Amino acid sequence: MRRIKITLAYDGTQYHGWQVQPALTTIQGTLQDVLAEIEGHPIHVEGSGRTDAGVHALAQAAAFSLDNPIPLENLQRAMNRLLPRDIRVLSAEERDAGFNPRYDARAKTYEYRIFRGPVCSPFERCYVYHYPFPLDLVRLLDAAPLFEGQHDFSVFAAADDRDAEGHSKVRTIFSSVLTRDQDRLIYRVRGSGFLKHMVRNLVGTLIEAGRGNIGDTGFPLESGATAPAKGLVLVGVEY
Amino acid sequence: MRRIKITLAYDGTQYHGWQVQPALTTIQGTLQDVLAEIEGHPIHVEGSGRTDAGVHALAQAAAFSLDNPIPLENLQRAMNRLLPRDIRVLSAEERDAGFNPRYDARAKTYEYRIFRGPVCSPFERCYVYHYPFPLDLVRLLDAAPLFEGQHDFSVFAAADDRDAEGHSKVRTIFSSVLTRDQDRLIYRVRGSGFLKHMVRNLVGTLIEAGRGNIGDTGFPLESGATAPAKGLVLVGVEY
Numbered sequence: 056m057r058r059i060k061i062t063l064a065y066d067g068t069q070y071h072g073w074q075v076q077p078a079l080t081t082i083q084g085t086l087q088d089v090l091a092e093i094e095g096h097p098i099h100v101e102g103s104g105r106t107d108a109g110v111h112a113l114a115q116a117a118a119f120s121l122d123n124p125i126p127l128e129n130l131q132r133a134m135n136r137l138l139p140r141d142i143r144v145l146s147a148e149e150r151d152a153g154f155n156p157r158y159d160a161r162a163k164t165y166e167y168r169i170f171r172g173p174v175c176s177p178f179e180r181c182y183v184y185h186y187p188f189p190l191d192l193v194r195l196l197d198a199a200p201l202f203e204g205q206h207d208f209s210v211f212a213a214a215d216d217r218d219a220e221g222h223s224k225v226r227t228i229f230s231s232v233l234t235r236d237q238d239r240l241i242y243r244v245r246g247s248g249f250l251k252h253m254v255r256n257l258v259g260t261l262i263e264a265g266r267g268n269i270g271d272t273g274f275p276l277e278s279g280a281t282a283p284a285k286g287l288v289l290v291g292v293e294y
Numbered sequence: 295m296r297r298i299k300i301t302l303a304y305d306g307t308q309y310h311g312w313q314v315q316p317a318l319t320t321i322q323g324t325l326q327d328v329l330a331e332i333e334g335h336p337i338h339v340e341g342s343g344r345t346d347a348g349v350h351a352l353a354q355a356a357a358f359s360l361d362n363p364i365p366l367e368n369l370q371r372a373m374n375r376l377l378p379r380d381i382r383v384l385s386a387e388e389r390d391a392g393f394n395p396r397y398d399a400r401a402k403t404y405e406y407r408i409f410r411g412p413v414c415s416p417f418e419r420c421y422v423y424h425y426p427f428p429l430d431l432v433r434l435l436d437a438a439p440l441f442e443g444q445h446d447f448s449v450f451a452a453a454d455d456r457d458a459e460g461h462s463k464v465r466t467i468f469s470s471v472l473t474r475d476q477d478r479l480i481y482r483v484r485g486s487g488f489l490k491h492m493v494r495n496l497v498g499t500l501i502e503a504g505r506g507n508i509g510d511t512g513f514p515l516e517s518g519a520t521a522p523a524k525g526l527v528l529v530g531v532e533y
Contacts, residue, residue: 066416111417140419177305178350178421180379 056120058150059130063115066141068181068285072108073115082106082142086117089137093130094123103156103163103292107252109284111182114145116292118156156292162229164245164290165254167282169262172238183239184258184286190265192235198264199233199242201274202257210278211260213252224250233261243290258282295359297389298369302354305380307420307524311347312354321345321381325356328376332369333362342395342402342531346491348523350421353384355531357395395531401468403484403529404493406521408501411477422478423497423525429504431474437503438472438481440513441496449517450499452491463489472500482529497521 063082071079075087083100090098103116125133127147134144170183171190209224227247234241242258259279263269269277302321310318314326322339329337342355364372366386373383409422410429448463467485474480481497498518502508508516 064416066419135413140414141416143413143416145413174374174382174384175379177303177380177382180305182417 058152058154060118060150061147062145064143065112067111073105103160107284110287112289114291116156160292162293166290167242167258168286169240184283195265202228202231211253211256212250216251255282297391297393299357299389300386301384303382304351306350312344342399346523349526351528353530355395399531401532405527405529406481406497407525408479423522434504441467441470450492450495451489455490494521
């Protein structure tokens, strides 16, 4: 049995997130449909983690097992021929039989884009959060690095995940940086792993800090509103 | 009566082009619907020219007449509130009563993007022509400037337009330049005006030249296939 790792880019606009759901179009479901068509039997695709509905990926990682001796390049080409154009397989490689894209991931990087100008370009409408209202940029820039380090991020988890028992909410954020590029604020965070909605809640918290509603000394103990999914992109997964 | 000029950006993917057509969603039709809603009666919107279905605009120009004394900034804001997010009014300004966005235009600039890599990014899928097949880049680069100058462009007009009587097919191309940016070929053309399908046919001709099917000495006397609409964007209109 071969273990294949693929790297994927996708525009999440038209999808109900990563995870298979009955009667809804998802990234995982679409990949599994295409692989079943190529292989003639069901194939389970495992991702490095779930992305929410509307969240994008520049380089998501996933894996599946295969008996078929098809060369990797042909497999990639066959998948891209069958997949809709908003999902692309960027590369395919052989891994050890035990490779698990979720548990073997050492770090993930996400980027979140906020557009501050008065009129948002039609070409960016699905990829940025348009927030033209006043923000104290200095507070935002100061607040971003406060997330760095090892913390219990319970307060930044999705409400339905926050009180789930038995799973540690401790994560390590290696870097958490906000930069400004003309009318855009770009938040980039790299960490050992992320809870459900965590990056969107970190961004919501930064916005609250920029509105002056959250203090800028020490690790924030409350979360702002969950920022919209469309501004978020999974930049990469490290193994 | 006021004469208002607006500058528009739009993602043409979901539209059947600029011009109003019964039962189809078009840019002109959508603008007229929104202005009718604001004004309470029908308003005719005139464009600098038609764009084909699927063609985009970074800065299309259009104009309409209005009695309403509404400040320009409020008008722009009201339009953007009612318009779908894939059409944006970038600016609005007062013009003389006789302003005609089509006949007063001195020059237009279009850009056409060809993606040459093996896998096209999901985020560019609606904005580039994916052409990964072999091309002789030197022939392409040499052929692009041959369009410059004043020529009869009949052979580059749409088939249904080519033999129409009474309209001159002579246009002046001020600049016609192909550049390469990594995996992208970017063709930029600025001219006094363009016939229907003309830019897409110029690009189709460049591709034929790159395939070695059209000679590279002198103004081409035959057109290649019409290149797909989605790679084309109207960059700006000069008055």
